[in-house]
Amino acid sequence: MEPLRIALKDLRSIKKEKTILVVISLLFFVASFSSLVVFGLTLLYSPMGYANAKIGLVGEAPLFSSIVHPIRYDSIERAVKDLVEGRVDAVVVFNENLTGQNFITIYLPKEDIKAIKATLYLRKKLMEYQDAIRRIKGIPTLNLKVYENGREIDVPEGYSLHFRFVYVMLIPLLAVTTAVITSAYLIDSICEEIETRTLDVLLTVVELGDIITGKILSSLILSVLLTIFWMLMLSLNGISIDHPALVMIIALSICFVLISLSLVISAFTMNREKAQLVFSIVVVSAIMLMFSNSVSPIGLLVRISAGSIFSALEVIVYPATSVLAMLLAILISEKRLSKAIGLEV
Amino acid sequence: MLRIALLELRAKRRWSSRFVAILIVLTVITVIVSVHSLLNGVKIDRGIYSANIDIDDPKFVKSDNPDISIYDGKIFVRGDLKSLSAFDEFRNYVRRVYNEWIGEKFGSSAFPILIRVIRIPTKTEFEVSAKNLKGVIETVKKESEVTPRAEEKREEKIEKQIPKRIEGGAKEKTSKTSEFLTPDELRPPSLLGKLIYAFGFVIPIYFVIQVYSSSAIEDKVKRRLDLLFVAEDEWKVLVGKMLPYLALSLALACIVVAAFGKNIFGVLFLIPIILFLLALSTFTAMISRSYREMTFLTIIISIFITTYLFIPAIFTAIPMSKISPITLLLEFLEGENVEPKDYIISTSQFYIMSAVLFYLSLNSLEIMHSQSNPIEKIVEISIRIVKGYPKVFVASLLSIPFVFVIEFFTLSLIFAIEHAFAVVILMIAVIEEFFKGLFIYSAFKNGLNPYVSAFLSALGFLIGEKAILFSFIPVKFVEFLPIPLIAHVLSAFIFVATMRFGFRRALLASSAFHAIYDGVVLWNLLG
Numbered sequence: 001m002e003p004l005r006i007a008l009k010d011l012r013s014i015k016k017e018k019t020i021l022v023v024i025s026l027l028f029f030v031a032s033f034s035s036l037v038v039f040g041l042t043l044l045y046s047p048m049g050y051a052n053a054k055i056g057l058v059g060e061a062p063l064f065s066s067i068v069h070p071i072r073y074d075s076i077e078r079a080v081k082d083l084v085e086g087r088v089d090a091v092v093v094f095n096e097n098l099t100g101q102n103f104i105t106i107y108l109p110k111e112d113i114k115a116i117k118a119t120l121y122l123r124k125k126l127m128e129y130q131d132a133i134r135r136i137k138g139i140p141t142l143n144l145k146v147y148e149n150g151r152e153i154d155v156p157e158g159y160s161l162h163f164r165f166v167y168v169m170l171i172p173l174l175a176v177t178t179a180v181i182t183s184a185y186l187i188d189s190i191c192e193e194i195e196t197r198t199l200d201v202l203l204t205v206v207e208l209g210d211i212i213t214g215k216i217l218s219s220l221i222l223s224v225l226l227t228i229f230w231m232l233m234l235s236l237n238g239i240s241i242d243h244p245a246l247v248m249i250i251a252l253s254i255c256f257v258l259i260s261l262s263l264v265i266s267a268f269t270m271n272r273e274k275a276q277l278v279f280s281i282v283v284v285s286a287i288m289l290m291f292s293n294s295v296s297p298i299g300l301l302v303r304i305s306a307g308s309i310f311s312a313l314e315v316i317v318y319p320a321t322s323v324l325a326m327l328l329a330i331l332i333s334e335k336r337l338s339k340a341i342g343l344e345v
Numbered sequence: 346m347l348r349i350a351l352l353e354l355r356a357k358r359r360w361s362s363r364f365v366a367i368l369i370v371l372t373v374i375t376v377i378v379s380v381h382s383l384l385n386g387v388k389i390d391r392g393i394y395s396a397n398i399d400i401d402d403p404k405f406v407k408s409d410n411p412d413i414s415i416y417d418g419k420i421f422v423r424g425d426l427k428s429l430s431a432f433d434e435f436r437n438y439v440r441r442v443y444n445e446w447i448g449e450k451f452g453s454s455a456f457p458i459l460i461r462v463i464r465i466p467t468k469t470e471f472e473v474s475a476k477n478l479k480g481v482i483e484t485v486k487k488e489s490e491v492t493p494r495a496e497e498k499r500e501e502k503i504e505k506q507i508p509k510r511i512e513g514g515a516k517e518k519t520s521k522t523s524e525f526l527t528p529d530e531l532r533p534p535s536l537l538g539k540l541i542y543a544f545g546f547v548i549p550i551y552f553v554i555q556v557y558s559s560s561a562i563e564d565k566v567k568r569r570l571d572l573l574f575v576a577e578d579e580w581k582v583l584v585g586k587m588l589p590y591l592a593l594s595l596a597l598a599c600i601v602v603a604a605f606g607k608n609i610f611g612v613l614f615l616i617p618i619i620l621f622l623l624a625l626s627t628f629t630a631m632i633s634r635s636y637r638e639m640t641f642l643t644i645i646i647s648i649f650i651t652t653y654l655f656i657p658a659i660f661t662a663i664p665m666s667k668i669s670p671i672t673l674l675l676e677f678l679e680g681e682n683v684e685p686k687d688y689i690i691s692t693s694q695f696y697i698m699s700a701v702l703f704y705l706s707l708n709s710l711e712i713m714h715s716q717s718n719p720i721e722k723i724v725e726i727s728i729r730i731v732k733g734y735p736k737v738f739v740a741s742l743l744s745i746p747f748v749f750v751i752e753f754f755t756l757s758l759i760f761a762i763e764h765a766f767a768v769v770i771l772m773i774a775v776i777e778e779f780f781k782g783l784f785i786y787s788a789f790k791n792g793l794n795p796y797v798s799a800f801l802s803a804l805g806f807l808i809g810e811k812a813i814l815f816s817f818i819p820v821k822f823v824e825f826l827p828i829p830l831i832a833h834v835l836s837a838f839i840f841v842a843t844m845r846f847g848f849r850r851a852l853l854a855s856s857a858f859h860a861i862y863d864g865v866v867l868w869n870l871l872g
Binding site for chain 1: 360364367368371372374375378379381382383385386387388389390391392393394395403406408418419420421422423424426427429430431432433434436439440443447451453454455456457458459460461462463464465466467525527528529531532552555556559560563636640644645648681
């Protein structure tokens with residue numbers, strides 16, 4: 001019961017000090033920043049986005065013209081002037097050579113947003129053109145046909161970006177942000193008790209182990225609330241998450257690992273400033289490693305939420321490991337703190 | 346001042362040498378891990394798709410209920426986001442294999458198209474500059490003169506390039522450095538990549554600022570600042586405390602710029618940001634009551650600033666994007682000329698904000714230990730400062746960069762919540778009226794005529810607002826100026842008239858009017 005009471009005390013102070021508002025606005029920020037990018041991506045990579053790019057051509061290129069239907073110019077200067085003034089989206093300069101190599105110079109707007117439209121369009125058309133020349137040369141071409149319900153369909157290039165962005169970036173990012181926030185919160189809450197000497201007062205009525213468990217419990221409750229918050233936010237934005245309960249468990253195991261880390265760091269530094277500094281350096285490594293390894297709880301989180309294949313073993317191993325890490329962290333930090341405080345008192 | 350700086354350095358020496366050693370070791374490990382991870386790339390997409398057959402790509406696994414099914418060279422999909430994405434990525438995989446194969450079989454003749462891309466600045470809707478165009482055409486002339494002569498040599502070069510490219514196979518990245526691209530390699534510029542690149546410059550600075558703000562609040566809470574103020578001028582103490590961190594951030598910025606192999610003058614774009622963050626941390630340390638309140642304010646404000654710095658850098662096609670020094674920094678590092686005018690406009694806001702925050706910090710010293718909340722403290726400080734009519738005008742004028750930062754964040758929320766237009770209009774009205782009202786209220790508390798102050802506050806606000814806007818958009822909208830002035834003055838008068846019911850209610854009344862006015866104007870503009 002003692003740990004629970006301590007956890008509730010901490011949570012009340014979160015409510016009082018509006019800390020929860022920061023946390024929520026941080027997640028909100030991550031989500032809104034990402035939605036902005038998703039919004040941009042869907043707009044730019046939709047087939048409508050690049051259906052009608054206007055291409056200028058300088059040079060003789062009959063086969064190219066039959067594929068792209070460009071606007072003809074007799075000088076580069078005139079074509080580029082129109083590009084600068086926005087009458088064409090890109091300018092292509094070359095003389096067609098159906099037997100040898102074609103060196104094509106493409107003038108594109110420097111401004112990224114404008115260039116994306118023209119680049120995507122040109123890429124598609126130039127690949128068609130390349131295939132046409134290859135056929136003339138007798139080189140086999142690649143022709144992938146894709147069917148949905150027995151009907152042939154066209155899937156725009158770069159279509160997967162949206163999917164990747166949501167499941168391989170946004171969801172991992174939200175899970176990691178939650179874990180970092182709750183760990184940083186644990187550091188604050190433990191170090192503050194040590195630095196303001198309220199820990200000594202608490203110790204007269206509660207065991208050290210119970211205090212630590214209580215602190216962890218409050219971070220854990222915070223993690224659960226935040227995870228529910230971002231999952232709801234995603235579903236309100238129309239992003240479906242497969243197996244929400246499992247996603248929750250894996251997201252929480254990521255929190256567990258970082259919280260254990262921050263607990264040990266707090267116990268060893270016993271100072272908020274030092275602990276936060278050490279934690280922020282260590283957490284960069286931890287996150288980098290989790291993203292760049294295929295064996296990683298984040299990888300599992302990605303697969304579960306995207307509805308991909310995962311094994312029951314994985315779902316057991318990660319949470320179990322994180323619970324073990326947590327128990328170990330509690331043990332180590334309890335030992336360390338009792339020794340440090342014992343010496344001080 | 347230097348004495349204080351040395352004192353600050355010595356205070357950090359309270360850190361035992363063992364702790365410093367651990368920090369260094371951890372930093373080295375982090376750098377190694379980061380480099381390793383960046384080289385390794387993101388691997389968490391392993392096995393996210395499934396197919397009915399084995400595909401030699403880690404993203405795919407075999408499954409009985411696959412995202413894509415392949416029979417007789419035909420591919421079948423379900424039609425949902427994941428299934429179509431699986432096809433898109435499968436297509437990329439097949440193309441890679443195919444390119445390797447034809448490269449081996451047919452050599453360079455399998456790649457009949459080689460592309461060279463030249464990027465040129467184009468006009469945005471608002472900009473008309475004949476000088477630009479002339480410059481562009483001249484470079485184009487030079488480029489096109491070179492083209493025919495270089496052709497033959499180039500062919501030899503290409504012959505050498507292609508086999509390399511094919512050997513590279515899956516490692517497409519290595520070929521990106523080459524001058525010529527095949528159509529497959531023609532990719533749109535990656536907005537996200539640019540963003541991550543820009544973060545690389547700012548993140549180390551954030552770390553230093555974090556240490557500084559911890560130190561500042563600790564000095565305040567433990568009353569060390571009070572002691573220092575007895576011995577030394579107040580401004581010297583504050584500047585002295587900042588100096589080591591300023592030096593450290595600058596050094597880090599230089600290292601990062603150099604590590605990317607870029608022009609060291611790029612640091613010039615980061616200086617105003619560093620100064621601003623330092624001044625901001627000082628001010629938040631002064632007005633917050635506890636560590637956690639400080640963390641709260643710091644995070645909220647960092648979010649605002651990060652949005653303001655980075656979002657414009659993505660949307661470089663819009664003239665307003667030059668408002669962020671990061672946009673200019675990226676342009677500069679890519680080797681383009683940044684016009685002095687743009688540099689001055691975008692950085693001057695940060696210099697102004699730094700100076701204002703520093704001035705506010707100096708004026709908050711007497712109330713820094715008071716237990717009122719941060720907003721109340723801001724009001725108290727404003728009352729201490731706004732003691733004459735000219736000050737009402739200047740305060741309102743100088744508040745504009747702050748208003749812009751907050752409004753920018755509000756605007757970016759539109760993307761997070763659908764149909765949030767009305768909410769955003771209301772929020773913007775509240776933000777603007779808060780600042781205008783704050784100075785009117787302060788002037789009134791100091792015994793000035795509220796209506797005269799209201800007019801001055803509205804005028805200062807309008808001039809500041811339009812000064813920034815017009816530096817990016819040509820002045821063809823000037824004829825509309827009297828109307829916004831009347832609107833600003835009217836809402837300020839409403840504030841004065843309702844002020845006797847309290848600050849909050851007056852704010853509500855004036856904001857309501859302001860929001861309705863903005864709504865009507867927008868509705869008219871959008872037809």
